[in-house]
Each structure stands twice: as structure tokens, then as C-alpha cells.
Amino acid sequence: MKLNKILKNTLLVIVACFALSACATSKKSTGQMQGDVYTGTDTVEYLASGVPDRVFFATNESVLTTASRETLRKQAAWLRKNSDVTIVLEGHADERGTREYNLALGERRANAAKDYLMTYGISSDRISVLSYGKERPVDSGSNPLAWSKNRRSVTVKAN
């Protein structure tokens, strides 16, 4: 009898825990992350009206998401209109990796953005790539949301 009661109570506690933790995670990612890719705007700056300067990546990934491709198409259209502008693509990683691997990963991310811009007619002569690895986070937090903002490639005007 007693054992049953204890078990029941434990179960309740466990269920409550699950409910709480589910709340906590969903609260964090609401409108800010899809999977672990950042979808918010609070760190985003604009090259021109309606042309966001950065795209975000999943952990350890350099694949462009649908949203990233849309952003890069807007950048390409703007760059075609402003044909004297040259750019630096700055690739970044979050702090949850070794420094050297992250330098390579940042380079790979910036190149993913570069390749996409090139397929929309931007000459590689106008694009240079610079990886910062994990050296220049925008958000100094140590949590999944901060890390998602830091996994990025930022298009910066070079002239």
C-alpha cells in the first residue's frame, strides 16, 4: 500500500518535472530558434532597408537554411544594384568547440554564404572571406540561445 503511494508520488514529481522542463525549453526557443538555428532579429543589422546582414547556422553545420538563402538573395539583389560595393563575409562559430576547429568551421560557413551569393551573380572578386572562429561572439551568454546567435556569417561592407 505504502509503496504504491510512494510510487504514485514519485511519478507525479517526475511528470511535474517533465512539464516544467518542457516549458523552460519551449519558452527559450519561442520565436527565437528553429531547431537550434537562430531565427530572431535582435542582433541583426541591415545593409540597406530590408536587407539583413547575417545568416545563422545549426551546431557544427555550414548548411544554409531556407531563411538564410532568402536573406542572401536579398543581399545579392542589393549588391547587383550597388555594383561598386565589395564585401567581407565574416564567419563565426559558437564557444562550444575547440579553437582551431572553429576557425576552420567559420571559414566554411562564410564560404557557404559566398558560394550562394556567387550563384546569384556576385563576382568572387567582390567577396573576401574572414573567419573569426569563436573569437568574436555577439552574445556573451553561455546558453543555447546565445550560442545560436553566435553561429553566423555576417556580410560587412569593405569599402
Next chain:
Amino acid sequence: MLRILIFILVLPFKAFALIEVDITRGNLNPLPIAVSPLSIDEKSKKNFEKILKKKDIGSEISIVVENNLKTSGLFNPLNKDAFLQAPDIANLKPRFEDWNLIKAQALITGKVNYVDEKLRVEFRLWDVLAGKEMMALAFTTVPNNWRRVGHIITDKVYERLTGEKGYFDTRIIYVAEEGPKTKRIKKLAIMDQDGSNNKFLTLGNELVLTPRFNPTSQMVTYLSYFRNLPRVYLLDIETGMQEVVGDFPGMTFAPRFSPDGKKIIMSFARDGNSDIYTMDLENRIVEKITNHPSIDTSPSYSPDGKFICFNSDRSGYQQIYIMKSDGSNVKRISFGKGLYGTPVWSPRGDLIAFTKLHKGKFYIGVMRTDGSGERLLTENFYQEAPSWSPNGRVLIFYRETKTDDKGEGFSAKLWSIDLTGYNERLVDTPTDASDPSWSSLLSN
């Protein structure tokens, strides 16, 4: 580097040594050792006080020795207040009963003299239980080298009692860090292994990362973002001369020297792909070692120069691989759960140290060169980049703290741990610090 002359006063009788320190296991009973202050005559004392601004240089040197022994975790230097015998008399002939009484098993005594504007130090190591002298040595050097004398004495004592070379007369090059996490200012810095003589080598105008010592000289290779072009550089820390390594049309990074000091091995990133290259420092010939569309980085040679371990994500995730030094016979060796990075070959040749990320935790560990026998030494929120002491018994690495809800409270510090997994210690630095690299022994 100033030479230090070493004379052996008496040949040690190795075969009769009674005390021995086992460094292959975690040492829970450090050897009780008495480090008697080195005795010094009044005239020498005054001379050194004038030159070095130290009241009693004999006592200062013995403190260096004492700290080294304590930090090693293998020795327990006894409190000097309990010493019954005066330093000068102890150095002539210890009263072993007195030292036995305070439970000392070994005793270090010595003498300091001012001779022809030089510092002359002699010291003796005694086996208290057997009542015998184990070793006697003398050094002569310029007075400014007094701390190094303390380190060399420690190396000699360590070698005599453990049977292996020490690691005390060495330096650490690292990256000194300051400022907020989002705008970190980084400088190259160098210090003695015990944290003294800290010196900054760059001003902090550009980002610098991953300095590494040449095992055969006082050269350093590192990554600098000079003019926003991340490139591998070579720096002579004696002259301050530096030069860019090779002429690559893109980022070069993750540099290290070959064991003979004649080549630099590094990654070169281009078009989203990082491969491993070497450059011969004499004839400037560049060779491509890996050729794979994945990220290949963090290369490190085996001590005989015949093999290279490196980090690659060719399997989909970061793992450790080894290959022959010409790039052939690539073989994955890490198969445990999680991601593996920063492999570094032990100077003893038998182990590879690494960083591992598993379930949100970072570990420093070691495995044999075929990947077997993985052993995790320490777990933390974030730590990476182990570097071996020259005798392959200690690892130094850096650790970063988790920030709070406001993104504050970040720090990066150097830590060391014995290969046994014991004796984890914070290595004190004046600023925050990362990317440590241990030099070879400065003297032999």
C-alpha cells in the same frame, strides 16, 4: 640564453638509493622532504643584495625549489620552522637523527657564494634514512639567473628521485586575455613554468592565438590577425623578430613545429576546405599533406617525426586520425562517444592527449596511439588545448567559465594536471589566459 655551468662534485651511487618516488601512479603520500635554506656568507649576501635587491638569495633559491617540489604533487616540503640544524652546518654534515625526527626522508642542503661577480651555488641531496649523500652539484652563472638555478636544482632532485627528467627549468608561452568576451584583447605572453618572470610579447593591437614553442630553440609559431589577415607567424623571442610563414592566399592556422624544429605544420583554409601543409623553414618548400574536402586541422607530429596525428570531420564529426608524415595511411583512432579535437602527441611517444566534447561537457584525456586505453583526466564546462610538459608527465590546458544570465562572469585560466589524473592545479597568471604551450628544458 645564458649558459649555466654544472659540475658534478661527487659521483652519485645510484644503485644504493633507498628512496624512490613513483610517478606512474597518483601519489597520495608525497615524499616528506626538507629543503634547508642555502647557506650564504655575509660578504656574498651583501653583494647579492646590492645586485638583486634580495636580502638573502640563498633562502630565495630554496623557496623556488620548495615551491616546485610542492607543485609537482610528488613531494611534501616540510615547514622550515621545525628544522633544528643550521643551514651551513647541515650542508657540511647533516645530523640525520634531527632530520629523521621531523620525518624528513630526503634533505636538500647547499651553499651560495659570490665569485668573480658570478653566482656560485652548490647543493647536496641526502637520503636521511640511509644517512647518505645521494647527489652533489655546483653551478656558476650570472646573478640574474638565480631563479633558474632553483629550477635546475629541482630538475636534478626530481630526476634523481623519480628516475625521469624534470620539467622545472622551462617556460610557458600563452595568450593573455583582457576585456569583455565580445571584444577580447589578446597578447602573447611568456613566463617561467612557476608563473614568475611574466612578460608580454605583443601589444594587443591585433588578435593572436595558439602560440607554440619550437622544441629545439627559442622560436615560437603562432596565429596573428595582423591587418585582418589570419596567418601563421614565426617569432624569435630573444630578438623579437617575426615573419609570416609561407605565402598562402588565405587563412593559415593551427601551427606547430616538427620535433627537429625544421618544419612548421599547419592548416590552410580555402574555399571552405581546410587541409594540412608543411613548410620547411630552411628551403621554404611547401608540401600539401592531406587532400580531403573535410576540415583537417590541429596537426601534431610524433616525437620521431614519422607520424602525424590530426583532427578531421571527414566521418561527419570531429575525430582524431593518424597518418604517416607524408600523408599516407590515414587511420581514424578515436571511436568513443562524443567529439574529439586538439590531438597532441606525448614527447614520450606512447600517448596522444586530446579534448573531448560529450553531452555538453568538455574533457581532457589521453589515449594510446592506436586509440585504445582512452582515459579522461578532467571534466568541465569548457576546457581544451592540452600541451605536454617536456617529460610527458604533466598537461597544461585552459578552462573557461560559464557566464551568468546577464552574460557576465566570464574568465579563462590555465590549469595543469598530472597524467595520473591527480594534482589538478590552477596556474596563476596576472591576466586571464589561454592556449598554453610548454617549452623544452632550457638546460640539460
